[in-house]
Amino acid sequence: MEILVILVPLALALGSAGLIAFLWSLRSGQYDDLDGAAWRAFADDEPPQQAPTSASASSQS
Amino acid sequence: MQVTRDFSHYVRTAGEGLQHIDLAVEGVHCAGCMAKIERGLSAIPDVTLARVNLTDRRVALEWKAGTLDPGRFIDRLEELGYKAYPFETESAEATEVAESRFLLRCLGVAAFATMNVMMLSIPVWSGNVSDMLPEQRDFFHWLSALIALPAAAYAGQPFFRSAWRALAAKTTNMDVPISIGVILALGISVVETIHHAEHAYFDAAIMLLTFLLVGRFLDQNMRRRTRAVAGNLAALKAETAAKFVGPDEISHVPVAAIHPGDIVLLRPGERCAVDGTVIEGRSEIDQSLITGETLYVTAEQGTPVYAGSMNISGTLRVRVSAASEATLLAEITRLLDNALQARSRYMRLADRASRLYAPVVHATALLTILGWVIAGAGWHDAIVTGVAVLIITCPCALGLAIPTVQTVASGAMFKAGVLLNAGDAIERLAEADHVIFDKTGTLTLPDLEVMNAADIPADIFALAGRLALSSHHPVAAAVAQAAGAKSPIVGAVEESGQGVRATVDGVELRLGRPPFCGAETLVGGATLDPEASIVAFSKGNEKFILSVRQGLRPDAQAVITALKARNIGVEILSGDREPAVKAAAHALGIPEWRAGVTPADKIARIEELKRRGAKVLMVGDGMNDAPSLAAAHVSMSPISAAHLSQATADLVFLGRPLAPVVAAIDSARKALHLMRQNLWLAIGYNVLAVPVAISGVVTPLIAAAAMSGSSILVMLNSLRARSASREMA
Numbered sequence: 001m002e003i004l005v006i007l008v009p010l011a012l013a014l015g016s017a018g019l020i021a022f023l024w025s026l027r028s029g030q031y032d033d034l035d036g037a038a039w040r041a042f043a044d045d046e047p048p049q050q051a052p053t054s055a056s057a058s059s060q061s
Numbered sequence: 062m063q064v065t066r067d068f069s070h071y072v073r074t075a076g077e078g079l080q081h082i083d084l085a086v087e088g089v090h091c092a093g094c095m096a097k098i099e100r101g102l103s104a105i106p107d108v109t110l111a112r113v114n115l116t117d118r119r120v121a122l123e124w125k126a127g128t129l130d131p132g133r134f135i136d137r138l139e140e141l142g143y144k145a146y147p148f149e150t151e152s153a154e155a156t157e158v159a160e161s162r163f164l165l166r167c168l169g170v171a172a173f174a175t176m177n178v179m180m181l182s183i184p185v186w187s188g189n190v191s192d193m194l195p196e197q198r199d200f201f202h203w204l205s206a207l208i209a210l211p212a213a214a215y216a217g218q219p220f221f222r223s224a225w226r227a228l229a230a231k232t233t234n235m236d237v238p239i240s241i242g243v244i245l246a247l248g249i250s251v252v253e254t255i256h257h258a259e260h261a262y263f264d265a266a267i268m269l270l271t272f273l274l275v276g277r278f279l280d281q282n283m284r285r286r287t288r289a290v291a292g293n294l295a296a297l298k299a300e301t302a303a304k305f306v307g308p309d310e311i312s313h314v315p316v317a318a319i320h321p322g323d324i325v326l327l328r329p330g331e332r333c334a335v336d337g338t339v340i341e342g343r344s345e346i347d348q349s350l351i352t353g354e355t356l357y358v359t360a361e362q363g364t365p366v367y368a369g370s371m372n373i374s375g376t377l378r379v380r381v382s383a384a385s386e387a388t389l390l391a392e393i394t395r396l397l398d399n400a401l402q403a404r405s406r407y408m409r410l411a412d413r414a415s416r417l418y419a420p421v422v423h424a425t426a427l428l429t430i431l432g433w434v435i436a437g438a439g440w441h442d443a444i445v446t447g448v449a450v451l452i453i454t455c456p457c458a459l460g461l462a463i464p465t466v467q468t469v470a471s472g473a474m475f476k477a478g479v480l481l482n483a484g485d486a487i488e489r490l491a492e493a494d495h496v497i498f499d500k501t502g503t504l505t506l507p508d509l510e511v512m513n514a515a516d517i518p519a520d521i522f523a524l525a526g527r528l529a530l531s532s533h534h535p536v537a538a539a540v541a542q543a544a545g546a547k548s549p550i551v552g553a554v555e556e557s558g559q560g561v562r563a564t565v566d567g568v569e570l571r572l573g574r575p576p577f578c579g580a581e582t583l584v585g586g587a588t589l590d591p592e593a594s595i596v597a598f599s600k601g602n603e604k605f606i607l608s609v610r611q612g613l614r615p616d617a618q619a620v621i622t623a624l625k626a627r628n629i630g631v632e633i634l635s636g637d638r639e640p641a642v643k644a645a646a647h648a649l650g651i652p653e654w655r656a657g658v659t660p661a662d663k664i665a666r667i668e669e670l671k672r673r674g675a676k677v678l679m680v681g682d683g684m685n686d687a688p689s690l691a692a693a694h695v696s697m698s699p700i701s702a703a704h705l706s707q708a709t710a711d712l713v714f715l716g717r718p719l720a721p722v723v724a725a726i727d728s729a730r731k732a733l734h735l736m737r738q739n740l741w742l743a744i745g746y747n748v749l750a751v752p753v754a755i756s757g758v759v760t761p762l763i764a765a766a767a768m769s770g771s772s773i774l775v776m777l778n779s780l781r782a783r784s785a786s787r788e789m790a
Contacts, residue, residue, distance in 0.1 A: 004200075011177070015173055015176060015177045016173075018173065022173075026166060026169065031165065033114040036114060036116060039095060043092050043095070
């Protein structure tokens, strides 16, 4: 039964990792458009997105 | 005259020298549209973000501050084939998004805890019947407590807060028994764990929270989505006005940025977005959306005009007396408020169920404890059994029964072109047994149609259509549309208030008022519809008369028949003149109709029907219908309706056909049936499980199985509401 000392923390760690991943994905807005996300999987290529905002800000100044 | 567009009202600063605007886009429905729009907009230099949200049908755009005019995005989208409108998030919508996210976060935490506590519980359950050492069991129980207690403290917040608010206000709601159940179950589990007992209820308590959060999230999400779509509808109606910013300079600004005292320009063919008084110009105004009257009224200096009326022939300058939300006749607002108050007394099915539920459950638990004490059991055993009863009767199936069906049914209706404005609209629509239709814009199409196109030689009609393209007049637009005209005639001249003329191959063509075309004599001879507008077309000496009016919706007849087949009473109440209403009623075979009805009369008729026990569905689009829409048991509006009516109606349907009315009734009836079935399923489970719990033999395993079993069954049953969309499609 000593194996529990390893397995129980391991299981909890995996579970927490899942929870943290979920909270992160929620925070980054990945559940905001579920209909769109379903279709995006079929898109051939993502259009160019997200020009680095910090770089654009510094080039402006 | 210089014209500019001003969208500054909608632009937000997004930090780091970026600006942000949200656009509501019409006609986005697939991956192709998404990629096309995103690629097309990203190609504009200095755009840093262009992302389509398919759920809400919106585009979020960010660009370097000060480099671009937002109007350019709208032009670009138009080039791509989409109509877009700037869009402002209402604060209510923002709150709902935040609340929805919070619920999802709580759900995540609760689901994580449930899975892990279950993982620890199963060894305990199987260990209890075999060879588990008490120390190991205690270790597992403590570990469960370590996970479940903080998780419940976080994930239970939506329920605890609401229960606390209710108690502070000295009332009770569904969340009070939930909170008591969860807290008692956790408390007794800790006590049991300290006393090295065989059973603890951490798993049951946290699972209860998980299932309840699923129901709460679905409920919330449906309302959030509805509000998002309703917000788009408001934006898609493109309510902008041409405001004078200088003596000779106008700017197109959103109605929200217009204030009383401003002066706006109203051109022919434009719908007025504000209330005001004409200060210059002369024209005819179509007030059918406001009064239901299809004949035009003359507007000149001093005439009041109301939002929703269409300017027909001349250009007007209007001094604004009320704008934005205040554009209503005082009487309509007053009637509306009264009607809405009356309706708020409607009790939702879930509320009615939970009102019965809480006392029954608490009484059962209390009686169980007392019963066991009287029967000679110790206080400890009696209380444990009492808590087991509380847990097993947990209202999770009850909490899921309504929201799951609502979510699935609203999704099905959404696909069929019906949008829900109110959460309980499905329940009320299912009960409707009498339908009152408004005529103008509801049974008839809001656009004009040429009624006698078949009587005119095709080549002449095509020529008239091409000439009509040069005019802004709505009647001309109807002629152009009916003729399928694509290319205007070069050199056509519009004479304000008269018509259009042009010369082709030395022959003069004229389209407009009969005198303008020299065709007065023809009008008298023609036996034409009393409500039609007459325009004449002349080609040299050949003269023709066109009769233009609002046609009936293409499937109005079929819909009336379908309603009668469902034993639903049908009648027409219209503010329009008697001959017009009579003609429509006769064409559709509706014996009950009334014409020239005022908003107060409409409400009186609805009240009369209510007293007779009828549940009235009101279908209307005009501003004069808004109070009766609110007074009826349930109401629907077409998408072309006046802003106010649309906001008041419980359901809004899209497109030209009237069929969504029947489809929505069918779908709502099916959904209500499923809701009732779900409630009975939940009650049935409790009837089976409660005696087991009272008898004191319940283990956490039985409690967990009964609870999750009933919840899953209810959810699966709700999915049957999906088939409604297939029947409609």
